[in-house]
Amino acid sequence: MKIAPLFLFLASLCAVLRADEPFLEKQDLFKVGDNPAYNIYHIPGIVVTAKGTVLAWCEARKRPAGVSDWDDIRILLRRSTDDGRSWSAPVSIAAVPGPKTKNPIALRMKNVDPADVTYNNPVLIADRDGTVHMLFCLEYMRVFYQRSTDDGLTFTTPVEITATFDAFTKDYGWKVLATGPNHSIQLRNGRLIVPVWLSTGTGGNAHRPSVTATIFSDDAGKTWQAGNIAVPDTATWINPNETVAIELNDGRVMLNVRNESKAHRRLVTTSPDGATGWSTPRFDDALLEPICMGGIVRYRHGGQNLILFCNPHNLDKEKGQPEPGKNRDRKNVSVKISRDEGQTWSVHKSIEPGPSMYSDIAVTRAGTILCFYGRSGDNQGMAAFAGGRLTVARFNLEWLTDGKATQP
Numbered sequence: 170m171k172i173a174p175l176f177l178f179l180a181s182l183c184a185v186l187r188a189d190e191p192f193l194e195k196q197d198l199f200k201v202g203d204n205p206a207y208n209i210y211h212i213p214g215i216v217v218t219a220k221g222t223v224l225a226w227c228e229a230r231k232r233p234a235g236v237s238d239w240d241d242i243r244i245l246l247r248r249s250t251d252d253g254r255s256w257s258a259p260v261s262i263a264a265v266p267g268p269k270t271k272n273p274i275a276l277r278m279k280n281v282d283p284a285d286v287t288y289n290n291p292v293l294i295a296d297r298d299g300t301v302h303m304l305f306c307l308e309y310m311r312v313f314y315q316r317s318t319d320d321g322l323t324f325t326t327p328v329e330i331t332a333t334f335d336a337f338t339k340d341y342g343w344k345v346l347a348t349g350p351n352h353s354i355q356l357r358n359g360r361l362i363v364p365v366w367l368s369t370g371t372g373g374n375a376h377r378p379s380v381t382a383t384i385f386s387d388d389a390g391k392t393w394q395a396g397n398i399a400v401p402d403t404a405t406w407i408n409p410n411e412t413v414a415i416e417l418n419d420g421r422v423m424l425n426v427r428n429e430s431k432a433h434r435r436l437v438t439t440s441p442d443g444a445t446g447w448s449t450p451r452f453d454d455a456l457l458e459p460i461c462m463g464g465i466v467r468y469r470h471g472g473q474n475l476i477l478f479c480n481p482h483n484l485d486k487e488k489g490q491p492e493p494g495k496n497r498d499r500k501n502v503s504v505k506i507s508r509d510e511g512q513t514w515s516v517h518k519s520i521e522p523g524p525s526m527y528s529d530i531a532v533t534r535a536g537t538i539l540c541f542y543g544r545s546g547d548n549q550g551m552a553a554f555a556g557g558r559l560t561v562a563r564f565n566l567e568w569l570t571d572g573k574a575t576q577p
Contacts, residue, residue, distance in 0.1 A: 189565075189567055192568055194562070197559070208233045209229075211227065212291070213541040215561070217539075218301055225246070225247050225249070226246040226247070227245055237281055241287070244288050248321050253561060262291075272287075272345065275287075290347040291303065292363055300316055312333070312348060333394065354416060366379050366382075366412065367382065368380075377429075381410060381426050396440075397444065399412075399447040409428045413464055415465045416467070417510050418474070421440060422443035425437055427458065430452070433484055435480070437452075457484050459481050459498065461499050465477065468506075476511055477505070478507070478514070482517065501521065502540070526543035526544070527543050537565060538566065
């Protein structure tokens with residue numbers, strides 16, 4: 170009898186069919202209360218390595234929510250080798266040896282402890298050769314580079330690259346700097362691109378006013394160079410800061426920029442090489458800007474070539490009157506799809522309708538989409554800028570498109 174082969178064929182067919190069924194799963198990777206050493210988790214980032222390992226990281230802040238971005242902060246990482254289903258225990262991945270000095274700008278502010286050590290704004294890049302490049306800041310005034318050749322299990326001793334930023338001073342007298350945050354990219358020609366923002370530190374939280382630029386490496390992270398200012402601070406483009414990058418199909422690099430402009434839309438600019446010749450910034454009418462970080466990634470799977478973008482899609486303000494250029498409620502983290510290289514966004518779907526904050530996005534080798542974002546936790550009274558937990562939403566294109574993944 171040939172029942173067994175027939176059964177195996179039908180079982181395999183069902184498995185294929187099930188793989189295309191829409192699904193959405195959520196899992197908390199960092200939650201207030203899991204580790205008494207940390208009182209808030211913020212600045213999530215996520216990337217998939219050349220070998221398929223998923224790396225998810227964040228800032229773990231030791232002081233209660235709402236104190237400052239200048240708190241005692243560590244950078245934690247978790248790994249997944251099964252498409253984001255299960256995760257390793259958190260480990261700290263940034264440590265600069267020797268004495269630390271607080272940024273003098275921070276010492277002018279209230280609630281800043283000179284003894285606190287602030288590791289901030291981690292950025293990871295998955296190189297096609299398997300290397301994981303990492304940049305991070307210390308006290309918003311020094312920048313370090315390190316790398317991993319074992320998919321994030323270990324990293325080299327950090328090397329300081331702050332001198333790279335000296336080139337910006339001819340155009341902008343910065344006193345505060347930051348990389349990214351979120352993941353960044355390697356171009357098809359091998360160039361590594363990292364968006365950065367710079368500030369004189371004279372305004373709010375010593376993060377304002379600000380401008381956006383990039384730094385880049387053409388030798389696999391050994392040396393770094395400064396590009397041009399991509400988005401200046403003007404009466405129209407107000408305080409451009411946290412920025413993400415993507416390479417377009419024609420080879421240009423597009424930056425998607427958080428800002429505090431009265432238009433309350435994301436700013437976009439492009440460059441032929443990711444460093445120079447930036448186009449005049451424009452507001453993307455489809456991408457709302459509540460003044461919060463967002464994420465962007467290329468989706469290439471199953472014959473599709475798309476751009477995915479995530480951020481809190483909201484301009485409402487529950488308490489008080491909304492004012493142009495001022496913070497709106499961070500809620501309704503959503504994912505959008507562009508099928509025309511960021512010119513329009515044909516799909517928009519909410520992942521977390523309630524309070525939800527910073528986010529980053531990645532695509533696994535199996536085509537699973539991972540959105541890593543902050544949201545409210547069980548603890549009430551968390552600061553409006555960050556929730557009580559960092560959650561990874563795991564879903565497929567069929568869920569995102571309501572079963573119309575191939576529809577133009």
